[in-house]
Amino acid sequence: MIGKSLLFTLFFITSAHAGLEAEIAQQKATEDYLEAELEAQKELAKQAYQDVFELASTSTLHRDEQLERLEDAYKIWDEFIEKTCRAEVLESIRTRAESTDRLTCMVKRFKEKELFFKSII
Numbered sequence: 001m002i003g004k005s006l007l008f009t010l011f012f013i014t015s016a017h018a019g020l021e022a023e024i025a026q027q028k029a030t031e032d033y034l035e036a037e038l039e040a041q042k043e044l045a046k047q048a049y050q051d052v053f054e055l056a057s058t059s060t061l062h063r064d065e066q067l068e069r070l071e072d073a074y075k076i077w078d079e080f081i082e083k084t085c086r087a088e089v090l091e092s093i094r095t096r097a098e099s100t101d102r103l104t105c106m107v108k109r110f111k112e113k114e115l116f117f118k119s120i121i
Contacts, residue, residue: 023096024096027096027100030100031099031100031103034100034103034104034107035103037103037107038103038106038107038110041107041110041111041114042110044110044111044114045077045110045111045113045114045117047114048113048114048115048116048117048118049070049074049113049117051117051118051121052070052117052118052120052121053067053070053071055121056070073116074117077113077116080109081106081109081110081113084105084109085102085105085106085109086102088101088102088105089101089102089105
């Protein structure tokens with residue numbers, strides 16, 4: 001009887017371990033996808049900024065001030081994204097979901113940054 005209980009317990013431990021490994025692998029794949037998506041979105045936001053900067057560079061009215069404000073806005077957006085995404089993941093601090101939640105937030109916020117700079121044109 002004890003042998004069957006021990007075998008039964010070992011079976012469940014092995015199954016739980018395999019399930020955990022599959023979950024971790026799935027999470028890693030999701031994070032890899034989100035990191036690639038984030039890098040692509042950062043590039044799109046950077047390109048939108050460069051397009052606006054280039055347009056402002058040709059301005060004859062208050063050119064230097066326009067360029068300075070654009071540079072400030074670009075930097076402030078990055079600070080805003082970092083701080084907002086740190087706050088948005090409060091519920092998942094020190095869980096496996098924290099990284100995924102942060103990356104998802106950052107992708108979303110960099111998309112907003114891109115749209116902001118595109119709206120200026």
